Amino acid sequence: xxxxxxxxxxxxxxxxxxxxxxxEAKAAGVGLVINASSDLPSxxxxxxxxxxxxxxxxVIGVHPHEAKTYTPDVEERLRALAKEKGVVAFGxxxxxxxxxxxxxxxxxxxxxxxxxxxDELALPxxxxxxxxxxxxxxxxxxxxxxxNNGVLLHCYSGSAELAKYYSRRYDAYFSFGGALTFAKHKDxxxxxxxxxxxxxxxxxxxxxxxxxxxTPNEPKYIPLVAEKMAELKGLRRExxxxxxxxxxxxxxxxxx
Numbered sequence: 001x002x003x004x005x006x007x008x009x010x011x012x013x014x015x016x017x018x019x020x021x022x023x024e025a026k027a028a029g030v031g032l033v034i035n036a037s038s039d040l041p042s043x044x045x046x047x048x049x050x051x052x053x054x055x056x057x058x059v060i061g062v063h064p065h066e067a068k069t070y071t072p073d074v075e076e077r078l079r080a081l082a083k084e085k086g087v088v089a090f091g092x093x094x095x096x097x098x099x100x101x102x103x104x105x106x107x108x109x110x111x112x113x114x115x116x117x118x119d120e121l122a123l124p125x126x127x128x129x130x131x132x133x134x135x136x137x138x139x140x141x142x143x144x145x146x147x148n149n150g151v152l153l154h155c156y157s158g159s160a161e162l163a164k165y166y167s168r169r170y171d172a173y174f175s176f177g178g179a180l181t182f183a184k185h186k187d188x189x190x191x192x193x194x195x196x197x198x199x200x201x202x203x204x205x206x207x208x209x210x211x212x213x214x215t216p217n218e219p220k221y222i223p224l225v226a227e228k229m230a231e232l233k234g235l236r237r238e239x240x241x242x243x244x245x246x247x248x249x250x251x252x253x254x255x256x
Contacts, residue, residue: 091126124150
């Protein structure tokens with residue numbers, strides 16, 4: 001069984017086909033999908049997905065793009081949602097300086113606040129970082145006392161050297177998706193990450209793997225990512241399937 005460790009099934013592109021997408025994922029061997037959130041409405045939607053489907057778990061939180069929407073009322077509601085069935089982590093949170101959809105100072109302030117909240121809720125944290133690693137690293141170092149429940153760098157885009165740093169300092173987990181099938185130098189990055197800290201993801205409907213580029217991504221494509229990761233790590237696909245599933249269940253504290 002595969003685990004899609006990071007998906008967005010509630011995205012408008014996928015939501016109308018929710019049941020079909022999950023059925024096709026199951027047929028492809030994907031037995032569990034972790035649905036990540038980007039703001040309060042998507043956090044509500046993720047929790048609702050869990051209620052409708054036994055094969056879905058929820059990650060709740062506010063993405064850096066939406067940091068400008070974070071308020072005390074939003075935080076209060078996220079705290080309540082954290083108590084709902086199937087909520088397994090806090091995220092995706094972090095910094096994104098590529099589009100600057102929220103001001104950078106707001107992103108940084110909200111990230112620090114969300115780290116504290118996640119720790120209070122005893123939830124592992126799922127990070128999104130894009131073109132902001134210097135500030136991100138400073139914030140993590142300053143708030144290390146709140147990183148007590150596990151750290152996952154989703155859709156990891158950093159360097160091999162940074163991967164080594166996160167592994168040593170935070171015992172971090174790393175998830176990889178379709179970019180493995182078309183991005184360069186991923187073999188160098190994977191070489192620095194212990195197999196026991198690797199996860200598979202789609203980030204659907206984004207980051208569709210080769211040969212389906214140009215179409216919406218779906219959990220059913222996880223085996224393509226596994227095949228590429230196996231090639232880059234010098235392992236068999238079946239080994240990657242077993243390793244990454246065990247890792248995902250451990251990180252998210254899921255018992256099946």
